[in-house]
Amino acid sequence: MLSAAPIKFRCARRTAIRFAGLLLVAAASSPALAAGCAFEPQGEGRVAAVIDARSFRLDDGREVRLAGIEPVAAEKADRRSALSALIEGRSVTLSGEDDTPDRYGRQSAFAFLATSEDSVQALLLAQGEALVSGTVADKDCALALTAAEAAARRSKLGIWADxxxxxxxxxxxxxxxxxxxxxxxxxxxxxxxxxxxxxxxxxxxxxxxxxxxxxxxxxxxxxxxxxxxxxxxxxxxxxxxxxxxxxxxxxxxxxxxxxxxxxxxx
CATH class of the missing domain: 2.40.50.140 (Nucleic acid-binding proteins)
Structure with missing residues (x-):
């Protein structure tokens, strides 16, 4: 998801873009923003197991929690399967603004597959298998996530079929x-x-x-x-x-x- 969630002023699009925490609905459809969440490198590894709809464990034991998204309501489906289909058994690179583990020892990061410039978060959003959290301050990244969510919503994919x-x-x-x-x-x-x-x-x-x-x-x-x-x-x-x-x-x-x-x- 004023991303996660976006603000669009009818008078001046350029004014809205300067709002670091705001997401623009109009700008969100731009494919040029697809790779907007590349922050400082946080390492890489092979995904050994998917823990839940937005968390996974690497083969070196690190637990990673995907930043910037929220899973959809559990009763809609088993949302862990969507993440598993994307990354389980595959190698990912991580990036983020801070690699300090949370109180549960999880590393919050954006994950990328070698086969895509889009983050795993954006891929899940584009399938309608996640929601923008509205917590990302970087405007390019926030716009990229909102673009993916908006595309799925227009196409009525995943959760948006409801x-x-x-x-x-x-x-x-x-x-x-x-x-x-x-x-x-x-x-x-x-x-x-x-x-x-x-x-x-x-x-x-x-x-x-x-x-x-x-x-x-x-x-x-x-x-x-x-x-x-x-x-x-x-x-x-x-x-x-x-x-x-x-x-x-x-x-x-x-x-x-x-x-x-x-x-x-x-």
Missing amino acids: PAAIKNAESPGDILAGIGQFTLVEGKVLSVRQAGATTYLNFGRNWTRGFAATISRRVLSAFDTAGVGVKSLENRQIRVRGWVEAHGGPRIEVLRVGQIELVGGN
């Missing part, structure tokens, strides 16, 4: 059914309100029961740096991606600008 893959912000019950899942929600922001240290993007007229995206005060500076005032999102059609929580109505906490994108003719 018309309900993107939840309607006007149906809070449907969104609440996915509590604890990484979800995409689309709708019109009816109001932007601040309460204490939290800014609410309200999609329903009933603020307590309707869907809302929440932005903490500490994150607002990232929107300002991107040149996007959150108040400007009022009355715009946007897509929000993130983890669904329940606080009265369904909520998604926006931790990065890339989690929101303007859609359509905004």
